[in-house]
Amino acid sequence: MARRSPTLASFALVLAAGAAIAAEDIGDADRGAELFYDCAGCHEVGAGAVNRVGPHLNGIFGRRAGAIEGYPYSKAMARAGADGMEWHLDTLDAYLENPKALVSRTRMNFDGLPEAQDRADMLAYLRIFSANPRDIPEAEPTARADLPDLDPAILAIEGDPEYGEYLSSECTTCHQRDGGDGGIPGIILWPAEDFVVAMHAYKQKKRPHPVMQMMAARLSDEEIAALAAYFATLNP
Amino acid sequence: MDLNRRLFLGAATAAATLTAPMLRAQDRPKVVVIGGGAGGATAAHYIAKDSEGAIDVTLVEPSRTYHTCFFSNLYLGGFVPAESLGHSYGKLAGMGVNVVHDWAVGVDRDAKTVTLAGGGQLPYDKLIISPGIDFVEGSVPGWSLATQTMMPHAYKGGTQAELLKAQIAAMPEGGTYAMVAPPNPYRCPPGPYERISMVAHHLTQSNPTAKILIVDPKEKFSKQGLFEEGWAKHYGGMIDRIGPDFGGDVVEVRPGEMEIVIDGEVEKVDVANVIPAMKAGRIAELAGLTNDAGWAPVTPDTMQSREDADIHVLGDASQQGDMPKSGFSANSQAKVAAMAVRGELTGSKVFPARYSNTCWSLIATDDGVKVGASYQPTDDKISKVDGFISQTGEDAALRKATYEESLGWYQGITSDMFG
Ligand SMILES: Cc1cc2nc3c(=O)[nH]c(=O)nc-3n(C[C@H](O)[C@H](O)[C@H](O)COP(=O)(O)OP(=O)(O)OC[C@H]3O[C@@H](n4cnc5c(N)ncnc54)[C@H](O)[C@@H]3O)c2cc1C
Numbered sequence: 247m248a249r250r251s252p253t254l255a256s257f258a259l260v261l262a263a264g265a266a267i268a269a270e271d272i273g274d275a276d277r278g279a280e281l282f283y284d285c286a287g288c289h290e291v292g293a294g295a296v297n298r299v300g301p302h303l304n305g306i307f308g309r310r311a312g313a314i315e316g317y318p319y320s321k322a323m324a325r326a327g328a329d330g331m332e333w334h335l336d337t338l339d340a341y342l343e344n345p346k347a348l349v350s351r352t353r354m355n356f357d358g359l360p361e362a363q364d365r366a367d368m369l370a371y372l373r374i375f376s377a378n379p380r381d382i383p384e385a386e387p388t389a390r391a392d393l394p395d396l397d398p399a400i401l402a403i404e405g406d407p408e409y410g411e412y413l414s415s416e417c418t419t420c421h422q423r424d425g426g427d428g429g430i431p432g433i434i435l436w437p438a439e440d441f442v443v444a445m446h447a448y449k450q451k452k453r454p455h456p457v458m459q460m461m462a463a464r465l466s467d468e469e470i471a472a473l474a475a476y477f478a479t480l481n482p
Numbered sequence: 483m484d485l486n487r488r489l490f491l492g493a494a495t496a497a498a499t500l501t502a503p504m505l506r507a508q509d510r511p512k513v514v515v516i517g518g519g520a521g522g523a524t525a526a527h528y529i530a531k532d533s534e535g536a537i538d539v540t541l542v543e544p545s546r547t548y549h550t551c552f553f554s555n556l557y558l559g560g561f562v563p564a565e566s567l568g569h570s571y572g573k574l575a576g577m578g579v580n581v582v583h584d585w586a587v588g589v590d591r592d593a594k595t596v597t598l599a600g601g602g603q604l605p606y607d608k609l610i611i612s613p614g615i616d617f618v619e620g621s622v623p624g625w626s627l628a629t630q631t632m633m634p635h636a637y638k639g640g641t642q643a644e645l646l647k648a649q650i651a652a653m654p655e656g657g658t659y660a661m662v663a664p665p666n667p668y669r670c671p672p673g674p675y676e677r678i679s680m681v682a683h684h685l686t687q688s689n690p691t692a693k694i695l696i697v698d699p700k701e702k703f704s705k706q707g708l709f710e711e712g713w714a715k716h717y718g719g720m721i722d723r724i725g726p727d728f729g730g731d732v733v734e735v736r737p738g739e740m741e742i743v744i745d746g747e748v749e750k751v752d753v754a755n756v757i758p759a760m761k762a763g764r765i766a767e768l769a770g771l772t773n774d775a776g777w778a779p780v781t782p783d784t785m786q787s788r789e790d791a792d793i794h795v796l797g798d799a800s801q802q803g804d805m806p807k808s809g810f811s812a813n814s815q816a817k818v819a820a821m822a823v824r825g826e827l828t829g830s831k832v833f834p835a836r837y838s839n840t841c842w843s844l845i846a847t848d849d850g851v852k853v854g855a856s857y858q859p860t861d862d863k864i865s866k867v868d869g870f871i872s873q874t875g876e877d878a879a880l881r882k883a884t885y886e887e888s889l890g891w892y893q894g895i896t897s898d899m900f901g
Contacts, residue, residue, distance in 0.1 A: 328883035412833045415528065415817040419810060420840075420887075420894045429890025456870035457840055457887075460856055463868060464836070 272335065273363065278371025281364055288356075291375050300354060306333050307376035311349070322351035322431065329454040338372070339365050340452065347443040348453060351431060396446055401439055403471040410476025413469055416461070423480065434480045441474035510538040511827040514596050514606040516586045516765055518543030518571060519639070520550075521612030521796030521812035523899040528820035530577045531901075536828050540580040540604055542596065546570060548900075549639035552809045553892055555673065556844055558636075558647050559680030560687075567643075573901035589769035591790050608823045611771070611778075612796040612812060613763025614638065615669055618776065621759035622662055622735055629737040633754040636677075637669070649753045650681060656691040657752035660742055662733055663698040664757045667777075669798045669807040671704035672853070674757060676843040679709065682717040683846055695751065696723040697744055699731035704806075705843060705853055711874045712845035762799035769793065777801035782859035783835050784822040785815050794819040803863025804855075810839045813895055835859050842888035848878065850885030 282291070288299035295302040301317045312319040312327035319327075326349050331337060340348045342365045344358045359365045417433070425432035433441070447453035448462035449470070465473070515526045518541050526541040533539075547568040556562045571581045582604070588597035589609065596604045617635070619626065625633060634649070636642040650659060659681055663674045678696060685692040694717075703709075713721050724730040729745025735756060736742075742749045761767075761776025771778040771787045778795040779788040780802050787793040796819055797812030805811040818835040825832035840854030855869030872884065 325883060328879040330880060408831065409833065412821065412831075416814070416836060416838060418894065418898050419813050419838075420891050422894050422897055424897070426893065427890070428893040429886040429888070430894060457852070457854055460854065460868050460870055461838070464856055 272373055273366030273368075273370035275367070275370040275374055278367035278369070281359075281368050282371060284359070285356075285368075288354075291372065295375075303372055304375045306338070306372055307335075309333050309376075311337075320349075320351055320353040321427070322349050323353070325431075326454070331454050335369060336452075338369055340447075342368060344443065346440055347447060350436075350440060350444045395450065396443065400446070400467050400471075401442060403467055405438065405468070405471030405473070405475030407472065407475040407479065409469070410472035410474070413465070413473050414476050414480075417473070417477075420457075434477050436474075436478060438471075438474040438478045441477060442470055445470045445473070510536060511607045512538045512540070512605060513608045513610065513823060513827070514604050515539065515541045515610040515612070516596065517612040517614060517763065517797075518545070518548055518574075518581070519612060519614055519797065519812070520552075520809035520895070520899060521798075521816045522610065523548065523571075523574065524813045524816035525610050525612065525794075525796060525820045525823075526574055526579045527577070527899060527901055528817055529824060530574070530579045532820065532830070533824055533828060535578060537824065538580070539578070540582055540606075541571070541574065542582050542584060542586050542598065542604070543571070544583060544585050545640070546583055549643070550809070550892075550896065551637065551639055551670065551673075552895075554636065554639075554643040555677045555680045557643055558650070558677060559683045559844065561680075561844065561847075564644060567639075569896055569900050571900065577901055586765050587768070589765070589793075591769065591793070594792065607792070607827060609793045610796060610816075610819060610823070611763075611766055611769065611793060611799065612816070613765045613799055615760040615762065615798045615807075616764050618759040618761050621665075622733060622756055624735040624737065625662075625756050625758060629735075632737040632740075633735060633756045635757050636755060637664075637673075637757050646753070646755060650684060651688070653685075653689055653692060653752045655689055656693070657689070658693045658695055658749070659685070659753040659755065660695040660697060660749065660751040661755045662735065662742065662757060663696055663700065663703070663730075665699045665731075665759050667807060668757070668760045670809075670841065671806050672709075672841055672843045675703055675705065675709045676845075677755070678721060679712060679717075679843070679845045682713065682720050685720065686717060692720070694721045695749065696721065697730050697733050697742060698723055698725050699733075701726060704841075705851060705871065707874050708851045708872055709843075709845065712849060712851075716846040716849070760798075762795075766795060766799045771795060773801065775801070782862070782864045783818075785819040786822070794823065803857075803860075804866040805837060805839055805857055805864055806841065808839055808841050809895060810841065810891075811837070813898060814838055837864060840891070842884065842891065844885055844888070848882040848885055850881055850888055851876075852884055852888070 289303050290298055291303040295304050297317045301314045310327045311331040312323040342359050345352050345354045345356055420430045421433045425434040445462050448458040451459050513529055515522045526539050529537055530539045547570055549567045553562055553567055557564055575581050585599040586596050587599045594606050634642045634646045636646040682694055732745040734743040740751055742751055762772050762778050766772050766778045771789050773779055778799050780795050780800045785794045785796055787795050796815045798807040814837045821832055824830045837857040840852055842850055842852045844850050851872035853871040856867045857864050858867050
């Protein structure tokens with residue numbers, strides 16, 4: 247489905263005016279309610295919602311990632327929350343598009359909603375269960391973006407593993423070559439594409455974390471591809 | 483998997499891959515590494531690993547066990563056991579590094595040999611020196627190496643940290659721990675202040691009326707805002723710092739009397755942790771590589787000594803530009819030097835140098851902070867490109883995550899050094 251730029255444009259306008267964003271400004275909540283069947287196997291939302299396979303989604307807007315007490319989040323989600331990631335339109339949109347791109351090792355086993363309009367409608371629906379009165383301005387007024395913004399050509403770059411091996415020495419001061427996770431996640435044997443997406447999320451500062459943003463900032467697209475190619479096959 | 487692929491590769495490639503290890507030992511180019519610490523162990527590891535036997539690597543290091551200075555403050559605070567700081571050279575030996583437990587006492591740059599205290603001579607094609615630091619004699623009047631058990635520095639690996647910890651444990655109730663902090667430049671800029679935090683953590687539990695006194699010749703110090711915020715929050719009233727405006731730069735010690743004289747005023751203390759001014763490890767000076775300031779200048783793209791292109795100086799001993807003297811920096815520099823050395827000796831591909839550093843400090847339980855930067859070679863020095871630092875007022879979850887990251891880093895860097 248084509249993206250409806252009028253929606254985005256009016257959305258930006260509302261933001262510029264500093265006014266409230268209601269569910270209607272995000273998308274079609276009724277359609278979102280139907281789409282929620284995709285999520286309902288794992289999540290509840292609405293009055294009396296409780297945690298199931300996934301955490302309940304009441305009040306998700308403005309909430310820190312991984313913040314429901316007592317719910318057993320993955321290490322990756324807990325880490326994202328500790329780093330300061332909050333759920334707003336932009337982060338939710340990115341997470342729903344490709345959960346593993348934003349939170350690489352998330353436990354949420356869901357491939358994502360590839361269509362922008364589906365995500366907009368879904369978020370319009372979820373917005374209804376966040377904050378009362380519900381028409382408060384978003385805590386962090388960011389336009390909805392597809393995160394990270396990746397030209398397919400970038401994903402298609404064939405990485406040079408030899409160059410990747412050299413570059414990797416800068417990473418292995420922190421990330422253990424054997425993939426062990428003693429406080430810093432393992433990064434070996436990932437599908438190259440997930441790796442590339444994760445690195446670009448840091449490079450574009452869409453994913454929080456000062457060390458990784460700095461490391462990624464100075465890597466070119468080729469260098470990221472080279473690292474992905476090398477770590478994907480690193481067999482300890 | 484590697485082996486299989488090699489076996490089935492075309493004859494030409496297979497021959498190229500196999501010749502190197504088949505060379506007899508005396509035909510292979512020789513690299514000698516002096517010092518098995520953050521810089522030296524990493525360099526030996528990477529050259530052995532990446533040259534796959536084509537280079538003969540000898541590591542000269544007197545100790546059988548390397549005790550990391552990094553995390554020794556956490557040991558003082560009771561967060562990690564002493565044993566966790568010790569690392570042996572067994573894996574490096576298993577990778578083909580000849581580990582020689584001896585002191586290097588001289589370098590003959592014309593003959594290209596290293597003389598060992600035990601009498602032997604090691605010839606080299608390329609020499610890598612990463613001896614860490616030594617103290618500048620007379621920089622704290624009254625203190626010398628002969629008094630280091632009375633007034634420990636605990637600023638080099640080995641038994642000093644354990645000695646300091648025992649002295650802190652033996653302090654009388656309400657006693658005083660004093661630190662004489664070093665002037666710039668010195669290894670691990672936040673190190674003394676992380677130590678203060680860890681000593682305060684320990685004393686808050688065991689001796690809550692005790693006092694901590696910092697005598698500091700510097701106006702400002704690393705992560706100062708973060709430390710001062712943390713000290714006020716966790717250890718209110720326990721820590722006093724005397725900076726140069728109150729005579730912190732005019733200090734003398736009397737080890738026999740356990741006295742510190744600050745700008746003429748005598749303070750009686752129970753523990754005196756004296757961290758004198760520093761210079762490059764002595765072997766760098768003996769090899770004629772140091773300048774008047776006591777450090778060994780190097781070229782920014784390869785870490786080669788400015789005095790001798792066949793010698794690379796790494797880590798604390800080097801004077802390279804903007805990088806702080808840290809284990810992380812030494813490890814980062816070692817990889818660049820290892821690549822340059824392999825390139826010259828075996829013609830392997832050499833990529834542009836890049837460096838980075840991150841230093842974590844623990845202020846209190848689950849209250850970790852960090853500072854870091856990336857660097858690149860420019861014409862005359864290694865220059866900072868980009869950096870970050872933890873902010874004051876960060877919430878507890880982020881501080882805890884930062885601390886946990888540092889535990890991950892410790893595992894990462896030690897396996898990057900020792901295999
Ligand atoms: C309290 C404290 C906390 C620290 N915390 C951190 C931290 O959190 N993060 C961080 O990155 N850094 C930290 N550091 C700094 C770090 O320890 C040093 O910067 C780092 O070890 C420097 O590496 P190097 O290779 O230059 O020297 P070293 O690691 O000191 O290694 C030098 C080695 O050379 C050997 N040697 C010396 N002379 C000779 C000779 N003549 N012949 C043979 N061998 C010789 C020594 O025995 C030693 O093993 C800390 C330091 C201290 C003191």
